[in-house]
Amino acid sequence: MYDVIIIGGGVSGAASARELSRYKVNVCLLEKEHDVCCGTTKANSAIVHAGYDAANGSLMAKLNVRGNEMMEQLSKELDFPFKRNGSLVICRDEEDMPNLQALYERGVQNGVKDLRIISREELVEMEPNITDDAVAALYAPTGGIVCPFNLNIALAENANVNGVEFKFNTEVIDIKKVDDHFEIQTNNGVYEAKCIVNAAGVYADKLHNMVSENKIHITPRRGDYCLLDKTAGGHVSKTIFALPGKYGKGILVTPTVHGNLLIGPTAIDIEDKEGINTTAEGLQEVISKAGASVKNIPMRQVITSFAGLRAHEDGHEFIIGEVEDCEGFFDCAGIESPGLSSAPAIGEMVANILKEKMGLEEKEDFIATRKGVLDPEELSLEERKQLIKENPAYGNIICRCEMVTEGEIIDAIKRPLGATSLDGVKRRTRAGMGRCQSGFCAPRTMEILARELGVDMSEITKSGKGSEIIVGTNKDRL
């Protein structure tokens, strides 16, 4: 019997796990996929919003601003890439200026610091590629960009080092309240826990509705994106939003924390909770609307497109707390944008609620820091030479686009909750994330995975069971 079982290894679940691991409490996290960061967290805008968007007084507003404040410190503690690059909301019509003003005021009331409305002149100075019809912009210096993979992975690794167990490929089928605890039926047997944290992303309504009569409903809201090569990464320096419309924040144009250019997302409500396919219409919308805020985007530099699902709850608000008619079951649901920005604050809030509920005591031996996969490019020439002397694998480039060495890939595999798939390696090291999209390094990374995990090449997957890369050997059926 666990004290707490967290369902879902996305950023909310991992943040909750990490914050709970500060306390003397027996925690297990169940994840239906083969790795953390496989759902909503893996495909989004990778933005740390300033916090002017959400309605005054909402939980979204509060946690966004708090999460934004916490992110910098957290990025240092857990060693993941984060940059406060600032964000701009572009107004293209004098008639819309009241809306920009309203956004400014909402931001100020939400507690966003240093917000100001800037003139076209200042805007063009900041962003020479801004659209010619931009008349003014809301500038939020606290806006930032983050690596969502490494944020999620870092939180999970740190939670694991501090004692949280992780069970992968474990999908919850049913939840029953039995006396004072829960029985969680999964494809891998039954788990028991005193409390449950429901951080199941687009499936959070399904889990909630297993135990509660007060039903919630989550719509997977798909967003299509295009990612451009690093050669286009300097096209803008800040995150550029269009003034919000009915469906969220419109198409944004932003550098990523790794130096690519990202444009998107669309907002298309769908039924399928696994429907992460891009569509021709969606991609076309991204391409055409991105040009509305930023001119001359070098679309020939697109290296990949992808889609992610936002977990949109009907009430468009984070649902965090104990379910009224099911004691011990805690929702962390409806975590759509600004969910990534809020993640550190969501984890803190979940942990605080459980601390109160269960009377948790702090551990003396909590390890607050974690070192990420060593990036040799951050070393000095001498340090790098020394590193290769000690471990020649750091002298062997595997991914030539992102210049990822064998040493980094081995590190990603061997560390706590290490990578077991090509996508796992990719999210931890960026191998395969560059302009050739793994054409060159995939066979080489497969070899390293097979060797380090001690498995056959035929067992190497892109992203867990069913996604095996090769299907056999030459002439095996002839």
Add this chain to the structure above:
Amino acid sequence: MKSYDIVIVGGGPAGLAAAASAKENGIDSILILERDRELGGILNQCIHNGFGLHTFKEELTGPEYAGRFIEKVEDLGIEYMLNTMVMDISTDKVVTAMNREEGLFEIQAKAIILAMGCRERPRGALNTPGYRPAGIFSAGTAQRLVNMEGYLPGREVVILGSGDIGLIMARRMTIEGAKVKLVAELMPYSGGLKRNIVQCLDDFNIPLKLSHTVVDIDGKDRVKGITLAQVDERNKPIPGTEEYIPCDTLLLSCGLIPENELSRGLGIDMEAVTNGPIVNESLETSAEGVFACGNVLHVHDLVDFVSEEAAMAGKNAVRYIKEARNEEVARIDMVPTDGVRYTVPKYIRLEKMEDTLTVRFRVGGVYKNCYISTYFDGERVMKRKRPVVAPGEMEEIKLSKAKLAEYPNLKTITVKIEEA
């Protein structure tokens, strides 16, 4: 810091031929830097035959063709380093490289030859909608898995793009036990060599669907099928022509991109059409003493032409080292137009030109019964009748220095396709 007269980046067909030529032209201090575990580059995975008809007047496999040049490089005693990645080239010709044994190290060169080859255009660059499951490979990646490692990437295969590697892989996958259902090509003509269409598709009854593309990829974990659609003359899918093809694998052979990250780092002027450096008659880039050849310069159809071009680069690098330079010389610009997409070289300095110069280019469409015409300023000085020219095959004209010398104030040489 070690120093060499000539450092060659890449030990594929271009690098090998450049090295041999430089040595034969009288420079001994040469170093080839190769990132893979053996010399030969992409030829090592091209185990089909058809290489070397021009160079050796016989049909060799890729490894055999590479082997001839590797042997030559060995016989000439040219130094090379394997498993070595070049990280950076500075404007003062310091090459920074890395490998397991020596770590990060620098080499000073007098001349540098860029021979890094090219890479394949990935799915993302095509903006093909759908899921992103396992089972989507660039044709070259599949070729490596099958030919170098003995693994079968899939059993029911659709190939998008009729580039040569895609055509070759249609045959390879079939021979290894996979069912290749079709090859789809967006354009109304193939991007590959005619002989590959005959030998790799027709001979195996694999349909080639011209003016077709993949408009959707199905399958959340592994590819389950693709949706094929016909396209109109603007390459847009025609509604109502969609057809679902069940398959577990999609191979992409949709073009090659010269691998010029190092060149860009050097600040070399680039040609937008080829994605390669702009070069003069000596195959010298805008960075003095830095030469380019092979697929890093422009994507070739036959390796024989790579070898020929690279030999010129090697010879010219030697001349650069041995001869006086820095004098201002007049340049004649090459102007590609009317169906001719680009030329290599982009401009000519008459003083530096050899007695004859081969100008290579590709055309932008299929033209039948046409002339390839060459104009010196306004005057047509050459025309060559061609029954058919197509984008999949490289074309060339030969310029003679004597002829150019007859036009003392020549400013431009125009190459175009004209109706015969």
